[in-house]
Amino acid sequence: MQLTPRMSPPHRTATAAARATAGTGTGTGASVSASRRRRLRAPLLLALLTAAATLAAATGCGTRLPSSAFAPRPGTGASSATGPTTANQNPASDVGVTPAQIHIGILASLTSPVGSAAFSGPGYGAQAFFRALNDSGGVHGRTVTVTVCDDGGSGIGNQDCVHQLIDHDQVFALDATAALDYAGAPYVNQKDVPDIGGQPITTVYDQYPHLYEIGGSNAPRDGRTVGWNGTLYQSTEIFRFFKQRLGTVRAAVVAYNQADSTRYASQLTAGLHAEGYHVLSQTVDLALPDFQAVAAAMKADGSQLLFDAMDTRGNAALCKAMDTAGVSVLAKVTNVENWSESVRTDYSSSPNCRNVLWATSSSRNYEDVQYPAVAQFRAAMAKYFPDQQSQLSAWNLEGWAAAQWLTDAVASCGANVTRACVEHFMNRTQPYDAHNLILPASFVPTPPPTGDTNACLNAARWQDSAQGGRGGWVTQVPNMDTNCYVVPQLPYTP
Numbered sequence: 330m331q332l333t334p335r336m337s338p339p340h341r342t343a344t345a346a347a348r349a350t351a352g353t354g355t356g357t358g359a360s361v362s363a364s365r366r367r368r369l370r371a372p373l374l375l376a377l378l379t380a381a382a383t384l385a386a387a388t389g390c391g392t393r394l395p396s397s398a399f400a401p402r403p404g405t406g407a408s409s410a411t412g413p414t415t416a417n418q419n420p421a422s423d424v425g426v427t428p429a430q431i432h433i434g435i436l437a438s439l440t441s442p443v444g445s446a447a448f449s450g451p452g453y454g455a456q457a458f459f460r461a462l463n464d465s466g467g468v469h470g471r472t473v474t475v476t477v478c479d480d481g482g483s484g485i486g487n488q489d490c491v492h493q494l495i496d497h498d499q500v501f502a503l504d505a506t507a508a509l510d511y512a513g514a515p516y517v518n519q520k521d522v523p524d525i526g527g528q529p530i531t532t533v534y535d536q537y538p539h540l541y542e543i544g545g546s547n548a549p550r551d552g553r554t555v556g557w558n559g560t561l562y563q564s565t566e567i568f569r570f571f572k573q574r575l576g577t578v579r580a581a582v583v584a585y586n587q588a589d590s591t592r593y594a595s596q597l598t599a600g601l602h603a604e605g606y607h608v609l610s611q612t613v614d615l616a617l618p619d620f621q622a623v624a625a626a627m628k629a630d631g632s633q634l635l636f637d638a639m640d641t642r643g644n645a646a647l648c649k650a651m652d653t654a655g656v657s658v659l660a661k662v663t664n665v666e667n668w669s670e671s672v673r674t675d676y677s678s679s680p681n682c683r684n685v686l687w688a689t690s691s692s693r694n695y696e697d698v699q700y701p702a703v704a705q706f707r708a709a710m711a712k713y714f715p716d717q718q719s720q721l722s723a724w725n726l727e728g729w730a731a732a733q734w735l736t737d738a739v740a741s742c743g744a745n746v747t748r749a750c751v752e753h754f755m756n757r758t759q760p761y762d763a764h765n766l767i768l769p770a771s772f773v774p775t776p777p778p779t780g781d782t783n784a785c786l787n788a789a790r791w792q793d794s795a796q797g798g799r800g801g802w803v804t805q806v807p808n809m810d811t812n813c814y815v816v817p818q819l820p821y822t823p
Contacts, residue, residue: 564816
């Protein structure tokens with residue numbers, strides 16, 4: 330089971346000046362506010378995952394998997410992709426670093442209660458990057474070895490994986506983490522292990538200073554409290570975007586009668602109200618949802634826009650009920666976690682609803698191969714993971730971006746690769762865009778947000794007519810870097 334279509338979290342500020350300085354250099358670029366893109370993601374994912382876990386048995390402890398568990402590893406090339414340094418010149422400079430190799434760990438809830446595919450995307454993308462990197466010679470004469478640990482989607486399993494990777498395998502860093510219950514985060518932070526480009530499924534990435542989520546964070550991350558003394562912020566650019574783009578003024582929000590789901594629904598409602606929407610709130614029973622009644626209520630209310638706090642099972646059933654009742658909306662909004670090829674099959678019984686699915690994110694559309702980094706990602710995924718083409722997703726692309734980020738941080742160290750050097754790169758004031766794959770992100774702490782912010786986002790729509798009638802995601806904005814809105818920032822407690 331995949332994660333539900335839902336609203337994308339708030340996004341970072343991005344300007345043309347910031348983009349121009351957001352690459353891999355070390356100079357001080359234009360100042361941009363770090364992303365608040367994950368502020369809504371954590372409570373929403375927790376809502377969905379708690380609901381899904383209620384319907385499925387929890388899994389056991391983690392299993393350490395070698396890189397070969399994902400796919401065969403390629404041979405390494407003869408030349409260095411990132412400089413002339415050779416292994417003979419490299420010292421064994423830190424834990425997990427030898428003259429010839431750097432050992433990286435990936436935490437993933439591959440066998441979680443919500444299904445085997447839900448959290449595998451970032452890991453596949455990261456491994457595709459590292460394998461392509463190794464084929465071209467590695468980074469300054471070192472190749473990257475990867476160990477994947479499946480935590481089973483449980484907190485105990487996650488702690489087991491963290492200890493296995495850090496204490497036994499002695500990895501240098503973690504990359505592209507996608508863990509349902511990141512219970513091992515305090516130990517990762519305690520051991521000063523950089524965790525680069527993780528997916529913020531829980532709030533730990535806004536708490537611990539050695540954890541760096543893929544979208545950046547401007548929270549203090551002092552290791553004591555989440556956000557600013559327990560408060561996080563959401564901005565409203567997604568609602569503003571649809572209001573201006575589609576002329577929507579009436580929205581529906583559908584949730585389960587489960588605490589986390591209803592809590593997230595209230596945040597959606599607050600954001601919609603802040604943008605002047607009329608909101609129809611609907612709650613269904615988690616075990617026996619009456620989606621026919623929801624569809625009827627939406628039809629009577631004239632809903633134009635649909636958000637939810639449900640899993641894919643619920644969303645597919647709601648879409649089927651809408652198609653059956655002849656209910657149409659201008660957009661059913663999902664985000665980066667569900668920006669995936671699987672939409673083709675997940676919504677096979679509700680084609681009308683499927684064709685109004687919109688996704689928002691702060692990363693490129695994986696279909697847009699006119700961008701060189703996207704084209705490189707697609708070529709590597711096709712080469713190293715051909716069996717994943719029917720499951721290709723935005724999370725694959727963000728996993729690739731996470732690996733690029735770690736690699737650029739390592740490359741900045743030259744021959745003397747250390748955790749401290751990598752974190753110096755991560756904490757610099759210059760924003761980073763993973764070679765034009767994500768909106769510029771940084772980890773510069775700021776005071777609690779006040780007033781309005783300039784926030785940007787990418788958006789795409791699923792169209793069955795795309796890809797020669799095969800169907801696909803079609804980008805709906807000229808450029809995510811300039812698709813920006815000055816919007817309010819609303820506090821909430823996760």
